[in-house]
Amino acid sequence: MYNQGLFASWVPKPVQQFLILTLAIFSFSLTGVNTGNIPFMNSSMGTMAEYFTMASYASTIGMGAVMPLLLLRFKARFKxxxxxxxxxVGIAALSFISGTTDQPEIIIATAFIIGALKIFILIELLGPLMIMLSPDGHRGKFYSILYPIALGSGQLVNYLATDISHLYNWEFFYNLCCCIDYGNVVLDFPAQSVFFVQITTVLHRLG
Structure with missing residues (x-):
């Protein structure tokens, strides 16, 4: 039951559960700017810290802004x-842009878009997660497990972001996030075998 169109029918159920949980943990920790990175970004760019605080807020605003406008139509239109x-792929590109720019306004814009894209991921994963974590449909049990995972993963990533920025630089953390996003695409490959075959066929015909 927890497949719900996420994966092809031939993917084993234990693999589906592992991939759903892995993608969910990563998605919970997604944000445009980690608060632990703000001092490093502020000192590196020589700008006010309020820019990056605004970017952190913009990620949350993006999650809320997209809900009533695009979510239902977008959800019904695509697989x-x-x-x-x-x-x-889009989040990976935005992470790369954030890690290579020296303009705080661009980071605010990318944080807003990342927040908007994050809610699409969470909406698709929460249903399967509820079936996995609480098969009897008990919402109290489900949220008592979900919230520690969501909050804990966010705090862990914030700690890692601070540690990595201290050892290397804050740009390295964004580039690392870009690589992890592309890794998620690879993890999602069992679901996309038919999709990529269709794209290859269309490109071949156009050629």
């Missing part, structure tokens, strides 16, 4: 497996 792949 789940295709959406997740394209969204992870």
């Amino acid at each position: 789940v497996r295709n959406k997740l792949t394209l969204i992870f």
Whole structure:
């Protein structure tokens, strides 16, 4: 039951559960700017820290702004497996832009878009997660497990972001996130076998 269109029918159930949990943990920790990185970004760019605080808020605003406008129409128009792949590719590109720019305004814009894309991922994963974590449909049990995972993963990534920025630089952390996003696309490949075959066929015909 927890497949819900996320994966092809031939993917084993234990693999589906592992991939759903892995993608969910990563998605919970997604944010445009980690608060632990703000001092490093502020000192590196020589700008006010309020820019990056605004970027942190923009990620949350993006999650809320997209809900009433695009979510229902977007959710019904495209297949789940295709959406997740394209969204992870988009987030990887935005992370690369954030890690290579020296303009705080661009980081605010990318943080807003990352927040908007994050909510699409979470909406698709929460249903399967509820079936996995609470098969009897007990919401109290489900949220008592979900919230520690969501909050704990966010705090862990914030600690890692600070540690990596201290050892290397804050740009390295964004580039690392970009690589992890592309890794999520690879993890999602069992769901996308038919999708990529279709794309290859279309490109071959156009050629």
